[in-house]
Every structure is written in structure tokens, then in C-alpha cells.
Amino acid sequence: MSNQELEELRAKVDEINLQLLHLINKRAEIIQEIGNIKTKQGMPRFDPIREREMIDKIRANNNGPFDDNTILHLFKQIFKASLDLQEVDNNKKLLVSRDRHPEDTIVTVGDTEIGKKPIMIAGPCSVESEEQVSIVAKSLVEQGVKLIRGGAFKPRTSPYDFQGLGIEGLKILRKVADNYGLKVVSEIVNPADIEIAPEYVDVIQIGARNMQNFELLKAAGQVNTPILLKRGLAATIEEFLFAAEYIVSRGNTQVILVERGIRTYEKWTRNTLDILAVPIIKQESHLPVIVDISHSAGRKDVAIPIAKAALAAGADGIMVEVHPDPPVALSDANQQLDLNEFNSLMTALKKANFF
Amino acid sequence: MSNQELEELRAKVDEINLQLLHLINKRAEIIQEIGNIKTKQGMPRFDPIREREMIDKIRANNNGPFDDNTILHLFKQIFKASLDLQEVDNNKKLLVSRDRHPEDTIVTVGDTEIGKKPIMIAGPCSVESEEQVSIVAKSLVEQGVKLIRGGAFKPRTSPYDFQGLGIEGLKILRKVADNYGLKVVSEIVNPADIEIAPEYVDVIQIGARNMQNFELLKAAGQVNTPILLKRGLAATIEEFLFAAEYIVSRGNTQVILVERGIRTYEKWTRNTLDILAVPIIKQESHLPVIVDISHSAGRKDVAIPIAKAALAAGADGIMVEVHPDPPVALSDANQQLDLNEFNSLMTALKKANFF
Amino acid sequence: MSNQELEELRAKVDEINLQLLHLINKRAEIIQEIGNIKTKQGMPRFDPIREREMIDKIRANNNGPFDDNTILHLFKQIFKASLDLQEVDNNKKLLVSRDRHPEDTIVTVGDTEIGKKPIMIAGPCSVESEEQVSIVAKSLVEQGVKLIRGGAFKPRTSPYDFQGLGIEGLKILRKVADNYGLKVVSEIVNPADIEIAPEYVDVIQIGARNMQNFELLKAAGQVNTPILLKRGLAATIEEFLFAAEYIVSRGNTQVILVERGIRTYEKWTRNTLDILAVPIIKQESHLPVIVDISHSAGRKDVAIPIAKAALAAGADGIMVEVHPDPPVALSDANQQLDLNEFNSLMTALKKANFF
Amino acid sequence: MSNQELEELRAKVDEINLQLLHLINKRAEIIQEIGNIKTKQGMPRFDPIREREMIDKIRANNNGPFDDNTILHLFKQIFKASLDLQEVDNNKKLLVSRDRHPEDTIVTVGDTEIGKKPIMIAGPCSVESEEQVSIVAKSLVEQGVKLIRGGAFKPRTSPYDFQGLGIEGLKILRKVADNYGLKVVSEIVNPADIEIAPEYVDVIQIGARNMQNFELLKAAGQVNTPILLKRGLAATIEEFLFAAEYIVSRGNTQVILVERGIRTYEKWTRNTLDILAVPIIKQESHLPVIVDISHSAGRKDVAIPIAKAALAAGADGIMVEVHPDPPVALSDANQQLDLNEFNSLMTALKKANFF
Secondary structure: OHHHHHHHHHHHHHHHHHHHHHHHHHHHHHHHHHHHHHHHHOOOOOOHHHHHHHHHHHHHHOOOOOOHHHHHHHHHHHHHHHHHHHHHHOOOOOOOEOOOOOOOOOEEEOOEEEOOOOEEEEEOOEOOOHHHHHHHHHHHHHOOOOEEEOEOOOOOOOOOOOOOOOHHHHHHHHHHHHHHOOEEEEEOOOHHHOOOHHHOOOEEEEOHHHOOOHHHHHHHOOOOOOEEEEOOOOOOHHHHHHHHHHHHOOOOOOEEEEEOOEOOOOOOOOOEOEOOHHHHHHHHEOOOEEEEHHHHHOOOOOHHHHHHHHHHOOOOEEEEEEOOOHHHOOOOHHHOEOHHHHHHHHHHHHHOOOO | OHHHHHHHHHHHHHHHHHHHHHHHHHHHHHHHHHHHHHHHHOOOOOOHHHHHHHHHHHHHOOOOOOOHHHHHHHHHHHHHHHHHHHHHHOOOOOOOEOOOOOOOOOEEEOOEEEOOOOEEEEEOOEOOOHHHHHHHHHHHHHOOOOEEEOEOOOOOOOOOOOOOOOHHHHHHHHHHHHHHOOEEEEEOOOHHHOOOHHHOOOEEEEOHHHOOOHHHHHHHOOOOOOEEEEOOOOOOHHHHHHHHHHHHOOOOOOEEEEEOOEOOOOOOOOOEOEOOHHHHHHHHEOOOEEEEHHHHHOOOOOHHHHHHHHHHOOOOEEEEEEOOOHHHOOOOHHHOEOHHHHHHHHHHHHHOOOO | OHHHHHHHHHHHHHHHHHHHHHHHHHHHHHHHHHHHHHHHHOOOOOOHHHHHHHHHHHHHHOOOOOOHHHHHHHHHHHHHHHHHHHHHHOOOOOOOEOOOOOOOOOEEEOOEEEOOOOEEEEEOOEOOOHHHHHHHHHHHHHOOOOEEEOEOOOOOOOOOOOOOOOHHHHHHHHHHHHHHOOEEEEEOOOHHHOOOHHHOOOEEEEOHHHOOOHHHHHHHOOOOOOEEEEOOOOOOHHHHHHHHHHHHOOOOOOEEEEEOOEOOOOOOOOOEOEOOHHHHHHHHEOOOEEEEHHHHHOOOOOHHHHHHHHHHOOOOEEEEEEOOOHHHOOOOOOOOEOHHHHHHHHHHHHHOOOO | OHHHHHHHHHHHHHHHHHHHHHHHHHHHHHHHHHHHHHHHHOOOOOOHHHHHHHHHHHHHOOOOOOOHHHHHHHHHHHHHHHHHHHHHHOOOOOOOEOOOOOOOOOEEEOOEEEOOOOEEEEEOOEOOOHHHHHHHHHHHHHOOOOEEEOEOOOOOOOOOOOOOOOHHHHHHHHHHHHHHOOEEEEEOOOHHHOOOHHHOOOEEEEOHHHOOOHHHHHHHOOOOOOEEEEOOOOOOHHHHHHHHHHHHOOOOOOEEEEEOOEOOOOOOOOOEOEOOHHHHHHHHEOOOEEEEHHHHHOOOOOHHHHHHHHHHOOOOEEEEEEOOOHHHOOOOHHHOEOHHHHHHHHHHHHHOOOO
8 A cells, every 4th residue: 555655656756856847947048038138238147136035035935844954055056057057158168178178279389289199398307507407408309308397486485495597597498498409398486477488488387386376377378378387286176277267268278287296194205196187187178288297206216107107097298307416406306317217217108108 | 128127037036936945845745755654664765766767757858958967966956855854854863963962961980071061181192000100190180180091902003013001001090090089091992892891991992093993883882881982083074973973873872072183284293183173063963072182283392272272162171191201101202291291281271260 | 141241232332322422513513614614605505516425425435234325314314404503503594483583573553463462353255345344344343353354356266256356445445444443454466566555455465375476475575564474275384484484584574474274185164274383383483373263164153162262272363254244245155254243253252351 | 725624624524424424333233232132031122211311311411513402313313223223133124015025925816816917806886686796797707807896894984874785795795706706805894704704705805994993904914815905094105004014914915905095185086096106005015006996086987097097007906896787876876887887997908908
């Protein structure tokens, strides 16, 4: 007997489900109409006062069995869905998302197409001298690497640490790169410097500590030079994509994302490389993703397996620090490869058919 | 003109809102009826097959503008709310929650009522000798402290670290405590030892590493001895309350919760004391909450301000490690107070009217 | 017999210990002399090439039983200690440290002396309108609060979120504050704006996302306006102090530090308030420390116990978001207190004798 | 002139360096002698009282320029190095370390040699019925997989969640596995069950929540059945290796380590897969390392790239959850692959030559 009763009740639930479905969609249609009117009038979509009114009316009419909080939670979900729908309609979906732009973005630097096949970006942590940069550049050319990195403006935790050679460092990089037919990747830290940066660098790096320096991101969105944006020390993947959106939404679509590890409690590595972020970002976004194996691990003894893992996970390239004599480097001595170690890394990656 | 149009559309939305409200609540009533039938028949409330069926029907009937994912997300919220409602009906709301038991639980140990006014639990990290424990016990009595803690079974990261004196340690604690009129708090680590523990200890401690050792929790739920449960190294507040629920749901309602810091990236402290957890747990649960100032900070130079902060935040007590000669302690040498430091702490807390 | 042998061996160890002590100190003296010469010549203290040489010689002469790595580790400790000693000699010890400046720094804003007795900074998350700010200002004055906070430049995760009213917002703040005799605290995000900020604000806030925006810190070091510096989302205490050092070392000694919670895995709070940081920073530094109870918790139901805990831990003040109608706020709706809640907070803190 | 002076001072420093080197090593030799005597007498190596004495003498004789704290820090490093040296001498270096056992440990389960070439372990999160397990088993056999996993004892956060079928579940696993020629991997949670487990399972799993349940580890060390040990939710790599040491030091050398992600602030994944841990553990230890791609990601859309990354990083195998109908699974519905998805994963890994 009760089984029959159960079936009858379930049929009622199914019916209500369909009525709810109908009403929710009908509601969405009206909200779309409202949105269109608002767009014509230049009014913002989200109107907190109006939402308040609706909430008050709903609460006043709630007779249970759900309590007010549950009801308001459910309606907020419905409101939010409607708002999201408007955003889709209005093409406000993120420009960096694959939904908006299904094809991979290819960032072209000289004759290198980042996003097409894996690339290597290598060079010293800091630019120290023309000689130092030249030695590394020579090694890079021998290995077929096209992009050299080097820090001229170094954001350092302590004001008393080596802060980089500044413009002088950029000039050294440019000169050496031109001598060896390389392209330059280097960090810019002040919004005011973004405009002159293209004179010296081919790719402007925005460092982890500046990932949410929104003024710098906005400035980066106003040049045509490709931007290499590093994930913040403790940024979520979502925040990382929003940071890229700041750049892209201002017109510069040439953005390369760099996973460089996140801060955790683990002590045997400098950071924890978030390898899951690589395929997730590739899925969510059309921008190329590169893995910085130096800052993530902070130790060079696992460079080869980690570079392989990054490329196997779908990364569009590797970024690594190389120094002619790491123990005397002015910064990050422990994590920079020497030239032999760099050659071994390249050999291993070529042997595994990644390059 | 369009403002009038806007008003008309808004009126329609308000109407639909109320229809939705009505249907959602009506749906909930039917689900309650179904729940009652199921209860009679001893069937589980949640039926994934049935949920599947409903989802399939809804999806088949969705004509937009919402896409299927949005619709299914909204319905899952409604399903979940209905299920929660049933759980409330069926008194499945957590036993540790204040909703179920609005009055504070008072845990009585000897003549100490934990949860009524702030208490102090102090003693050495590890029981090393009768002499060591006696020296501490004497100090405790002089300060009016009633509960002595000391580790006999020490869960240590390395199998080669001092593992505690075991039963021998419990006997020392019992003897000294009886001599000085104190009550004993000590950790038990094996479910098989829970039953005999009350012979030696007045409060069974379950340590941070065992917070999700569910077999130990279940065993602890089957004795009458009060349980002092420490938050796991990286447990959420929610997981902490669920761990307590394992004990309480098996019949032992005498549970004291201990916030002892959580693992973060910060290097200047052993753990990060989650002070927010204190008022949040007090609000969510009726169980007493104590703060372990030794394991959270891992340094004793901030013992006084932190103890004050914990009590100001509403904690029901403080737990602290005290050793006659910390530099020679067999474990946790850096974080144990010596007797003078302990006296200073007690004096400071009394002066601030916490005791 | 072997006990006598043991004693003899121990005597030898003691003798060697004293020889080591003598040599280590003698070495330090010579290093100091070298340092003095270098200072005269304007050479940097740390010379990696020279360190390399020493390491090579030591390694070449090591015959065990310690292996090279252990020996090098021990010598690096000795080198580092010597370098630290030089830094002390050269007054390079951090300017923000209490070792350098034992007395508390008092930051004076109007007639408020921050660092002397606890203060309250309150106001809306974002400046939305003159009316909104005025309503809050009136409440502040009634409660005896002297500093109003409000965001005009809002660093937001998404470029599509409300970014604040900008200069217009600063003008509103200034006007309302002047009407009510209040002082203004507001965030500046672009180094280029630091110079004009004092026209509108009495305290320049540097937000959590900009704690390591070193260009902004440097600019903040070059004005006389007090700076309120928030701890980064995942900054260590050490990094926080170094960030303050960037400002102080450029000449602006009026810095207020704000603990605002750090990012952890916990989901029931927006951030985890690191209460231990309060007494630790007070111990390490002479700068005043304030606790932001809104951003740390991200929920207002625990505002009172957390404010009490912060002050009991030694904080020099509380910062809290207050909005006339939080549910319609353009940002952070969940964590802002309404006026009644703010009055309750003030009443509770006055009753507990904190104000 | 001062350059000559500099050279002379540097020569003195070099001389002192060599004297320090000599004394430190000489000291170590005496400590070794003392250690030998202690070993004969069965005395513990570390003697805190004696260390105290030495410290007191050193402090009494320190005349600077180093302050006492610096001196004591340096001597503690020397003491610690000496103690470490003794531990090496006494073969107390961890049994799980590659220093102790340079060759890879191969764990043999039936005709599968784990640690030799990559393997796959697959199966449902929970054992629900014989039919369910059989469907999965059939798929496994078709793909050449030899080990089936399935949970019979489920450690669940809430006491009201499905706790598994218990012994009944183990019987189902055994029966199905025997029918299909598979080997069984299943979790045991109570030390008391370890002894009977081999009757049903071929590999005993110890779950993440029990990684520091030392009583369970000790019990696992006393059987001959291979143990699959998962890394704790927030365990460091070092703690993970120590947990394995608990098992191996009690005689069971057949231990497989499983990296399954660690808890971080990231919200788009259930855990953060610590890919760096794979090559680091392989370097530090001789034990095989497997990556659980289900619990780390908590989402199945990135299963293929993550499995490739894990194997490219040097993992000895992959562990993945497979269910005939994930949406109706009694646990972890979102992260289990269905049979088609599992087949795609196997095809992708075979095509990439990992299997």
C-alpha cells in the first residue's frame, strides 16, 4: 500500500519539478528583457536595491516548511543564475576563457610561436654583467633556445638585497640578445616603465608579487608587447585568470601564463608546483601556459623529471634559471642550473621528444 | 515609456517569485511525507537512483534560456535543501550542534566544571620521572590549578624519537596526581587502550594526529570518561565538529574541544593559532573549547598575550606545557614554560581577572 | 673503568669546545676589521667570490670524519653569523626592529596617538555616496571614533567588479570627514598617486595585494603622511616587516601595521586571523599593530569576541567595516557591520575597558 | 695599502678556518669514541644533561664579539652534526632512505612487480555490491590491469556518511578478484584488523587520515603483506618517509608510497597534487611511489594529462577510481571515472608508451 502511496507522491514531485523548471526559465526570459532595456538606458545590470525588494517580498510570503534562510539561499542561487545569464548575453564572459575564444592563442615572439609547440625560456635570475649574460646566451644558442630571460628589476623581500641593475641591466640583455639572435624576457615592476620597456625587451614579465598589482596589469594591457604573467604566491587559479583578464580586457591579447608554484607548508621545496593548474588552465583558457621549474621547486636536483612532468601535463614550455657559476650568483644561488646541468636538461627533453 | 515597461516586467518577476516560493515549499511538504513513509519502512532518505530519474526528466524538458548545467545546479540546491529538511525532521542534526542542545555542556572532572568558568590545564609534554612530575604538580597546586597533563604515550613523527613511558608513565601521573589532589589528562593512542585508560586518567586526550582516527573516536564514545579532543593539524572546523560527533553519537557526551593551531606556511610559529575558531565553535556547538598555547605557538615568549587573547575570545580554558627544566626535556624543549614562567603566566591571567 | 675513560673524553671535548669558542670569536674580530676597511672603500660586505675561495680551501683540507657537506654547512653558519655581526656593526639591522629603536613608535593623526592606547578605525568598505559616508560618520562621532576608513580605489579580483569612485571618492571622504571632525584613512594603489594623496587623506593605506608592490612602498617612503600597511594574503611575518622596512628606510617612519588574516584551507572564515602575529610583531618591532577584524573573518557574527581577543593580545587598535545597509553594499556585503552592530561592538569594547 | 692589509687579514681568516676545521673534526672523533663506549653500556647517545653542562661552560667563557645566542646557535649546530654522525655510525639512518638501500625496492604482488615498470591500480571508491565490483573487474581485465582497489572500511568525515560494507565488502572484493584473476588493494583502519586482513586482501592500504596513526603503522609492520601508504592530508614529505619508517623498521619492507595531493587554499581542485614530491621521494627513498589521480584532483576532466605528468615525473604507477555509474555512487561521485573514461585513460597512457 505505502509503495503505491510513495509512487503517487513521487509523481507529484515530478510534476512540481517541471512547473519549477518552467517558471525558472520563464523568469529568466523576463530578466533578459529587463536587461535589454537597461542596456539601452546604460543602467547597470545588478541592482542591489531591487534585489532587496524582491527578497523582502519573498520573506514576507514564506509560510514554510522551509525557513527563511533556506528560501533566501535558494532564491539567491536563482538570482545569480539570471545575472550570469545576462552576462553571457552581454558577452561579459571572460575574454581569456576558452568559451569566448575556443582556439589556442599563439603568442609570436620573433619566429617563435608560443602555444604551438613547447618552448624553452632560460637565463640567469639576475643580470650581473655582459660577460655573464653572454656565456649563458652562447649556451642557449647551442641548444637551439630562442628566448633569454634575465632580471634587471628584481623585486626583493628585503630593501637591502641586490635590487638588480635596472635600465643598465636591460641594455646588457638587449645587446647580448641582439649579438646572439635571441629574444629578451625581463620583468617590469613600475607601471610608469611599461611604456619604455618595449625598447629593450620582447616580452614583459609581470612577477608573482605583482600579479594583483592592478595598476601594472592595466598598463600592460595598453602596449602591444607580449606579457608573461606569473601566478601569485598564493593566488587561486581563478584569481590568476582574472589578473590576465585585466590585461586582455584593455586590448593586449598576447599573454603567456606561468605556473611557478604556490606557497604551502612543505619545507623540502621552495614552493609546491601546482601541476593540476596546467591542464585546468589549458581547459578554461586559450592562453599559453608555461611552467617555471626554478621558482616552483627552488632546487635543481629534480629539474629533469619536473620539466618532463610539466610538458606531459600539456604545458607550452618551460622556464628555467641558468647561471655560469650559480654558487656566486647574486640571487637564488641554489636553484639556478649551471651550463652542464642545463645541457643535460635539454638533452633529456629532446630525447623524450618534447623538443 | 520604457520605465513603465520596466515596472511591468518587474511585477511579473515578483509574481513568478511568489509562485516559485509556493512550489518550492509545496515540494518540500511532499518530500516530508515521502520521508515519513521511508522512515516507517526503514529505508534510507537519500536515494541516488531516484534523484537520477528526476534529473533526467528535468533535463529532457528544459527548453532554456538556462542551459542544462545551470538548471541542474539550481535543482540540486533544491534537492539538497529538501534533504536537509528531512534531516532536521529526523533529528539527524549534529548532536554537538547548539541547535540541538542550546545550553553549554559542562564537563565535570572532580570538582572542576569545564565550560562554566575558565580553567587551566598544565604539565610536562612527556612524563619523564616521578620527581619531574612531582615538581610540576607542586607548582600547579600553589597556583590553584586542578588538572595536570602529561604524555605517557607520545605519537612522534620519527619511530626513533622518545615514545613516552607508556603504562609506566600513566602510573606515575596517577600516583603524583593523587598525592597532590590533582586530576590527570593524558593521551591514549590505541583503541584497545581506551577501556583501561580510566584506571589511570580522569580525562582521555585524543591528539591532533588522531583526530580522524575514527576507530579511536568510536572507542572513546563508549566510555564515560571525559574526552579532550584536539583539532587535527590541517582539519577544518567542520571536520573537527564531525570528529566530536563520532564520540558524542556513541554516547559519551563529555567532550572538550582543543584548538591547537593549524599548519600554514608561516615559519616564525610552529602552527598558526586559529583564534577565529574559538568563537565560531562556541557559536556552533555547546561543547567547551580550550586553547593549547604551547603547540599552537611553539614558542613561549608570547604565552601571556596569547593566553589572554584566547580567554578574551571566549575560550573555556588554557592548556600549557610546563617543565621543571625545559632545555633538558625529552620532547618539545623550546615550547615548555619553566616554573617561573608558569607562575608569571598565572599571575598575569589572575591580574586580568580571567581566573 | 669505562666511566673514567668517558670522563677523560668529555674533558677533551670541553677543551676543544673552548678552543673553538676562542677561534670563532677571533675570526669574527678579523672579519670586523675587514668590514671596516671595506666600508672605507665603499665595497659591499658580502663577497661571494671570496666565500667561494674559502669554501674550496676548507673542502680541500677536510679529512673527516665529517663529510664535506656537514663541514660546509657548519662553516656557512659561521660565515653567516659573521656577516650578521657586520650588519649590526653597520647599523643595517632593520630600522623597524625593536633592537634598533626600543621605544614604541607613536603615529600621530590629528589628536589621535596610535600606539599609545587602543584606537578604532571604522567605515564602509567602498565609498558609494556622500550620504552613505555621512551616515557612518555620524555614528562614528557618536561613539567617539576619530578615524574613518573608506575605499575610493578598490583593488578587485575581477576587472568587471566595482573599482571604486577614485578621486571622486577621496573628495567625498575629505568633505564628510571635515564636516564631522574626522581623519581619513584610504587606500592608494598607484605609485604615481602617492604624492597627491595627502591632499585628501590623513593616512595612506597600502592594501594586502600591494604589500610587495615595492614601487608603491618606495613612493610611500617619500611622503610624510602616515602609512597603514596591510599584511599580504600569504605573507610571512618576516616579509611583512621587510615591506615596512622599504617605507621606513626611505624616510617615512610613520607606519602602522595591520594584521588582516592569512590565506589557509579553512572554509568557514574568509582568512585565518594570525593572532600570534600581534604579540610577535610587537616584540620584534616598535611600530603599532592594528587588527582588521572584517577582512580576517569575512563574517561579522564573531566581531565582538575577535576584537576583544585582538586587543587582549596587545593590538593597538581595531579596524572594521561599517555600512548603513550592508546587504546592498557594492562590495563585501557579508562582512560589513550595520550601525546597530557597530554600536554593540563599541559598547562591548568599552565595557571591557579596552576603550 | 689597505688592499695589502685586506690580503693579510684574509690570510688570517683562512688560517683560522683550517684550525676550526681541524678542531671540529677532532671533536667529532672523540664524540665517536664516547658513542662507542655508550653503545657498549647500552646508554642513549643523546644526553641532555651533559649538553647543558657544555653549554654552561661555553657561555661562561664567551667574551665576544659574538653574543651568547649566536655562539650557542653555532655550537648547537656542531653538537647536532656530531649526533647525526653517531646515528650514521650506528646505522640509524632511515631504513627507507636510498643511502641505506641504494637499489629500488620492488614490491611483488602476484606476478606484478611494483617499482619495475609503471602499473595501474583501479576500482571503485567504495565496494557497493558484487555486481558493481564485477563490472569494474571485467573492464580492468580487458585493459590488462592486475590490481583492483575498493573500499570496504571507509573513513568518512561524518559518522552519518556511508561507512562501507566492512568485512562483507572485503569478501566481495576477494571473490570477484579471484574470479577475474586480480589482486586486491583495500584499506584497513583498525590495528586489530591488520592480522586478519591478509585473508582477504593482497595489499593493505593505510589511508591519508591514518598516516600518523602510529599504532596502525606498527601493526602493519608486523605482517608480510605489502602496505600501500598514502600521504597525509597536510603531511610533509619528511613526515611521510618517517611514517613509512614505522612500518619498515618493524620488519615489513614491502611498502608502496602514494602521493595523493595536499591540502591548500586552492578551490578548483580537491587537493593540490604535489608533483615535486614524486622525484624527491624517488631520490630520497628506494620505495616505489604511486600517484592517486582521483583524490588529488577531485575532478576527472584532467585525468589523462595528470596521469601522464605523474608517470613522466617518475611515478611507478597510477591509482584511479572507476565506477560503473559514478553519479549514483555512494561516495566521491564527482571524481570517479566511468568505464568509457577509464578506457580512454588506458588508451592514452598506452599510446604515450607509459604502459
